[in-house]
Amino acid sequence: MSTPLDPQLFTTISQYDIDKRYKYLIKEVVKTQLIWILTDEHGCVMLNTDDEDCVPVWPNKEFAQAWATGDWESCKAKEIDLKKWHSHWTHGLEDDELAIVVFPNLEEDGLVVYPDELDYELKVQAKKARNHQKR
Template sequence: MSTPLEANQVEAIQGYDAEKRYKYLVKEVVANREIWILTDEHGCVMLNTDYEDCVPVWPNKEFAESWATGEWEDCKAESISLNKWHSRWTHGLEDDELAVVIFPNQDEDGLVVYPDELDFELKQQARKQNQR
């Protein structure tokens, strides 16, 4: 379970470029053992790029909630345990031919990665943390 972030922390992290937000997400998700999505009455919110249908993910509740504006204001931030992500979501997204958009913010799109790439990065980070 993550500790709520202060407003100044949220603002500083929102200013990171897409690559730095990806690194931040991987560390936070492993440290807190949860990843955040947005849901509505139809299920998980999706984004579309020119080439991929994607599920956006965030490292903390505050960032997911900050995305829930405008047409998405009725969406709710929902956490998924890291274990459930590894055991169900990675394979489910692959089976549905969906990509993952990492930590988009209002100013910039996030990096688009394949579910197995994100899974690999999360497992690598977990190994690093366990070696400490």
């Protein structure tokens, strides 16, 4: 279960640029062991860029749920355990030739990465966190 995000912190983080949101997502996902997507009756919500079909991911329920407006108002934020992400989602997205748009803001601005890139960054951050705890 994740801790609700303070509204003031939500506003502050929402104003981060792409790179800072990416770094926040990596650290937050490793800390909480959860990554968030949006789903509807058809499955996972998808976004399209000029070059890629993408699955958007968020670091907290509140950011994912903030996207559930307009055409997506029936969507629900869904948490995915980080272990399940590593074991199922990364390979599944690669097999389906899908990219990931990391922590898009409400203007649909987010960094597009490949599943193996995100997986690698999450594992590097987890190793850093474990090393930091040993000190």
